[in-house]
């Protein structure tokens with residue numbers, strides 16, 4: 001998409017499988033969306049997910065709902081998931097998991113400090129964290145004998161994403177009608193996901209929850225605005241979001257730090273000056289770590305975990321001087337903006353300093369890794385807290401070293417995934 005934007009400009013038309021789209025790679029045009037956003041902004045349909053919900057009579061979550069139903073569910077969850085007051089106290093749980101993860105790394109590193117299948121190990125870390133935060137349940141994923149169900153959940157998320165692509169670009173209805181292997185595998189993966197989520201929710205709610213606000217299921221359920229079926233639908237997506245995205249972002253951050261030793265050293269010094277060595281980092285300490293936040297932001301700019309989002313135009317809209325008809329799908333390509341030298345000088349370089357020095361000159365719409373407006377990522381606060389604390393722990397305890405300097409290309413499979421095993425190793429400080 002970046003190359004297409006270089007060739008065709010900041011906005012162009014494109015047919016994607018069955019639908020027509022307009023591709024957008026410009027912050028000013030993105031701002032137009034925000035200005036014309038209705039009460040119920042709509043992303044492109046993820047049909048196979050909706051079809052699964054209809055097939056099994058399950059509820060949809062925020063990712064796939066639209067209109068009033070989406071609005072009702074977002075209202076019931078927004079304050080609780082986006083309010084620092086609710087999210088910051090989760091630092092204790094994240095730290096508890098990290099205290100297990102550091103010695104776990106010692107065990108899984110080989111004699112050169114390399115970790116086989118780092119992505120899976122980070123998936124285990126994020127699963128352990130998200131379940132502890134959402135349900136107050138530990139899965140022992142960072143011990144020798146972990147629960148099979150959790151591993152199956154992680155595997156099922158990856159399978160579901162893998163089969164989603166072919167179902168989107170060809171007709172999902174035909175796949176379902178002829179019960180193709182793709183449809184069967186996609187269905188099986190969702191069945192496993194829902195099985196785990198239902199068990200987690202039922203178990204947690206069966207325990208006496210009156211007055212408890214110590215984990216997010218209780219917080220969200222405290223005013224009883226959502227039915228049990230709706231809780232299953234929304235938490236399935238929160239759990240998936242929690243497992244895949246943060247692990248993916250962490251990988252890219254580790255890669256950049258391994259290749260930029262001066263940045264890593266400066267980050268270590270900032271962390272050491274704020275977080276005493278005998279104490280775990282806290283949410284309030286993070287307020288004094290601007291360089292840490294810049295390192296994460298810069299990694300998400302150069303290698304965004306989610307490289308695009310979309311909006312379905314609800315009325316004819318003038319974007320960049322073109323009248324785009326209602327119903328058109330607008331794809332917003334984050335990458336096309338964040339790799340553009342016009343918005344980020346020396347865009348291909350990893351330079352966290354730009355967020356310290358030039359932040360007032362950077363167009364805020366040029367870098368929106370969590371999306372924009374009313375449909376912005378609802379897990380943003382939690383993801384940021386998790387990434388910031390995890391990075392503190394990792395940099396405090398390990399040198400993150402580069403194994404080679406060859407390019408690491410990315411595959412886009414919903415998320416942007418490194419195309420090869422990450423060339424980093426870890427060595428205890």
Ligand code: HEM
Nearest residue numbers: 062063238241242245306309370371372375376377379383
């Ligand atoms: C939506 C990115 C972590 C749950 C989104 C969107 C993006 C995004 C780009 C689309 C926003 C839009 O269309 O404007 C990310 C990134 C993450 C992350 C980069 C981590 C680094 C999480 C986590 C959760 C989560 C941890 C769950 C706890 C969701 C949900 C939506 C969403 C439910 C749909 C919101 C709605 O439509 O109302 N995310 N996300 N995400 N994300 Fe995340």
